Amino acid sequence: MPVLRHIIADMIFDLHCHSKASDGALSPAELLQAAEDANIDLLSLTDHDTIAGYLELREHPTSVKLIPGIEFSCQWNGINIHIVGLDVDPDNAQLRTAIENQQAVRIERARTIAAKLEKLGMPGALEGALKYCSDPGRVGRPHFAQFLVEAGYVKNAKQAFDKWLGNGKCGDVKSLWPEIETVNHWIQEAGGVSVMAHPLRYKLTFSKLNRLIRHFHETGGRAIEASDQQGNKNLLKRMQELSTELGLLASAGSDFHSPEWAWCRLGQVSPLPSAMKPVWTAFKNTPFTAAIDID
Structure with a gap:
């Protein structure tokens, strides 16, 4: 299927970004316009512990394929971990309750x-x-x-x-966040795909990263952000090999917050590892035509 392979190879996507609905600099509408300007084909707005931004956009006419998403805060062994939920059902009652719980935690944490x-x-x-x-x-x-x-x-x-x-500083308060397995359960209940966000940014040795990824997988995690333009190349390769061994899907996103942050531009995403299946092959709530398995 050479045409389909070409579509997938040339597709511009960003499955991790933020708007003013959480801590981004752009309104959801401004972010969507920026995505259109960048010729992005597939976008997920993954604001922290809220889907309010996506709800603003879901009826908005656009050339961009929007995937409902959210980024949940949680913890593992006293470390603050972020889990992205992609292709979640935004109307799911369990998801709405989880969001209310997380926002109460945010206030107390603040x-x-x-x-x-x-x-x-x-x-x-x-x-x-x-x-x-x-x-x-x-x-x-x-x-x-x-x-x-x-x-x-x-x-x-x-x-x-x-x-x-930052991590380990006085403002790094994580004891109030739920455990990874709780967040994975929330995302599963909402019909979504759990993705470990930016695993190399937790500054873990490979031994600890290995344990974290395995625990994430064992408790329902299905994908990992497997591309990192700023990470250690050797550690990135070993992480990708472990993820492939476990059968995790590959995702990636810029973690865009602001146009002023030159190191994470919207749509600035490294190619996914060829040995891993893309996360969008698992989407059910918002299937994407280029997600057909071509193996």
Whole structure:
């Protein structure tokens, strides 16, 4: 099927990005316009713990094939892990309840982060972060980063994460998040595909990454973001080999948040590994014509 192979090879996709519905800089409509401008064929808006952005877009006329998605926060062995749910049913009652639970956790977590920052001499962080977030239930660390920049404590968002908000820093509060198996269950109940987001960014040794990926797979995980333009090439190769061994599907996304972030442009996604099947071959709620298995 040479024509179909050509369609798949040339398809531009992005299955991990964010809008103002969580912590992105663009409104859902602006993000969709940016996707059209970038000639993206397949897009999933995966805002943190909400599908509000997708709901705004699902009746919007567009040339882009939209896949309903969400990025859930969870934990494994005290490490903050992100799981993307793709092709979920946005009207599923279990999914809606899960989102309500996560947003309640976000509010409590934000209070904890603000209290820690105040102890370090940075008062007013919660109010400052909420200025950049229209819904308290969606507040996240990028909103705190914006406050820290505005208040003059850091020069930019990267410095905010490096000093105060990143993994292992005072703003890295994860004890309130559910375990991986809970999030996998939520996504399964909503008919979706669980995808481990950016596995190389957790800064794990291969031994720990091996255990994490195997646990994710054993508890219902079905795919992994298998391309990483910024990751360690040797570790990336070993991760891809392990994922292939386990039969995990391959996904990828830019993790786009803002046009100002040059390192993650919308649609800037590395090719999927040839040895792994693409995640869209498992989509049922929103099947894509180029997802036909051509093996």
